[in-house]
Amino acid sequence: MRFMYLVKHPGRSGNPTPELMEAMGKLADREIKAGRMLDCGGLMPVQTGAHVRIADGKLSVIDGPFVEAKEVVGGYAIFELRDKQEALASAKEFMQLHLDHMPGWEGTCEVRAFGMPDGQGECQAEVADTLAHS
Amino acid sequence: MTAADIHRTILAVWRIEQPRLITSLSRMLRDVPLAEDLTQEALLAALEHWPAEGVPERPGAWLMAAAKRRALDHLRRTKMLARKHGMIACDMEQEQQVMPDLDSGLDDDIGDELLRLIFTACHPLLAREARAALSLRMICGLTTGEIARAFLLPEATIAQRIVRAKRTLSESGLAYETPRGEELSERLASVLEVVYLIFNEGYTAARGADWLRPQLCNEALRIGRVLTSIAPHEPEAHGLLALMELNASRTAVRTDAAGEPILLLDQDRALWDQLQIRRGLQALGRARELGGAGGCYALQAAIIACHAQALTADNTDWRRIAGLYGKLAALVRSPVVELNRAVAVGMAEGPEAGLSIVDRLAHEPILKGYHLLGSVRGDLLQKLGRHEEARAAFEAAAALAGNKREQHLLRRRAAEAANAATS
Numbered sequence: 107m108r109f110m111y112l113v114k115h116p117g118r119s120g121n122p123t124p125e126l127m128e129a130m131g132k133l134a135d136r137e138i139k140a141g142r143m144l145d146c147g148g149l150m151p152v153q154t155g156a157h158v159r160i161a162d163g164k165l166s167v168i169d170g171p172f173v174e175a176k177e178v179v180g181g182y183a184i185f186e187l188r189d190k191q192e193a194l195a196s197a198k199e200f201m202q203l204h205l206d207h208m209p210g211w212e213g214t215c216e217v218r219a220f221g222m223p224d225g226q227g228e229c230q231a232e233v234a235d236t237l238a239h240s
Numbered sequence: 241m242t243a244a245d246i247h248r249t250i251l252a253v254w255r256i257e258q259p260r261l262i263t264s265l266s267r268m269l270r271d272v273p274l275a276e277d278l279t280q281e282a283l284l285a286a287l288e289h290w291p292a293e294g295v296p297e298r299p300g301a302w303l304m305a306a307a308k309r310r311a312l313d314h315l316r317r318t319k320m321l322a323r324k325h326g327m328i329a330c331d332m333e334q335e336q337q338v339m340p341d342l343d344s345g346l347d348d349d350i351g352d353e354l355l356r357l358i359f360t361a362c363h364p365l366l367a368r369e370a371r372a373a374l375s376l377r378m379i380c381g382l383t384t385g386e387i388a389r390a391f392l393l394p395e396a397t398i399a400q401r402i403v404r405a406k407r408t409l410s411e412s413g414l415a416y417e418t419p420r421g422e423e424l425s426e427r428l429a430s431v432l433e434v435v436y437l438i439f440n441e442g443y444t445a446a447r448g449a450d451w452l453r454p455q456l457c458n459e460a461l462r463i464g465r466v467l468t469s470i471a472p473h474e475p476e477a478h479g480l481l482a483l484m485e486l487n488a489s490r491t492a493v494r495t496d497a498a499g500e501p502i503l504l505l506d507q508d509r510a511l512w513d514q515l516q517i518r519r520g521l522q523a524l525g526r527a528r529e530l531g532g533a534g535g536c537y538a539l540q541a542a543i544i545a546c547h548a549q550a551l552t553a554d555n556t557d558w559r560r561i562a563g564l565y566g567k568l569a570a571l572v573r574s575p576v577v578e579l580n581r582a583v584a585v586g587m588a589e590g591p592e593a594g595l596s597i598v599d600r601l602a603h604e605p606i607l608k609g610y611h612l613l614g615s616v617r618g619d620l621l622q623k624l625g626r627h628e629e630a631r632a633a634f635e636a637a638a639a640l641a642g643n644k645r646e647q648h649l650l651r652r653r654a655a656e657a658a659n660a661a662t663s
Contacts, residue, residue: 140259141461
């Protein structure tokens, strides 16, 4: 199953500390080498972006400035994992790094499974209950 | 959390942590099968304690401490203490650091140990099936039960395979080997073969069956990606990864809702997985940079890449595909590859050219009883307007086809040819 992690935080949470950057770099390196992480990236601040929006049947382009949002997406990662449990375990590990290396930081890692063309992925959500026999 | 949730969580954490656990223990014990046994004991300990005490805040560190404790106990018990005193002292220090050092798991570069682990699991001394089971267990962290389900075999069969393989490794003194340099390249073939076997096992699995079977594709992809990161200079490792990524990019559209296969040329290309195609092309590019364009896996990947890069079926570069099949046929000398080349030549240069290759293959012993020979021949004859011969070829092929779906398809094509012959 493929998962998208969207990391959200309050708009003004500041740049990550060097310690956090280093720890995240190591984790990303490990996850890429383990074949689980397919892609990742950080996003530039909201103020440098734009909104192309449809509302009331009209299309508009807003090129800033923007009202400060409660939470903004700061980055993303795409993982290929076996099931949701594995996604949760790995997202927890990722967020723990923030707790350890950027005191005071608050945010959310939203974990979302990719949709399949015809819902094939759904059956994979059922997880094996096989006991770990040695 | 219900008991089942905790159980799933434990297995998920386990799969993430297991390679690091087993490699750390192998380094301490210099014995991969033993390290495997003891990491499994750490897993059992987690299964025993976590449901009652809750999942620890740092589950990876917990598992590592539990595994190392067992390894140390073992070393003490077997009186290796004196001989390995230096090493143990150092490991005990490491163990004490596990808890306070929050990043220890990220700091270990386990590349070398992991390479050793993969090469041990895929030792040529072991049968292919045993290598596959051992790899899934030691590298992917699958349980014996899961491996059995994935291969449609009784759990006892897989358990026995694993036990025997581990015993073979231990008794032959091969339990802790690191091939290097040229030996690594030579031994790599037996690793790649197993990875591809695991991939194909998953790839041929029908949809709707137990999801663990198709999951084998992902496990194989994972090992493939691990291999390319820890043995980055081996072109065939990149070639195989490219082949698997490119094939897997079509997974979602290979069958219709009823499970009937959809032929490559009829698939909806908009639904091919572009991220996976990009990764496949990158890996293929890397194989070429390393001088491996002519490798067996790289050539197969290059053929699939031609399809992946054609925006529509009509845009397929058949001439290039025919050329690649020619190189592959020279490398592996397989009549099946030659038959594939005939299809590509038929598309590139016309049915007459394809048919002349097929007719040369008619007496190959390996293709006797191979229904696709008649199927390809019928198709080419049909295109040449030789309908009566096409009908006969399709009917002969239908009689040889192993499964009902293919029989049905070939009979239908025979009937179409018969109609064309009388009209």
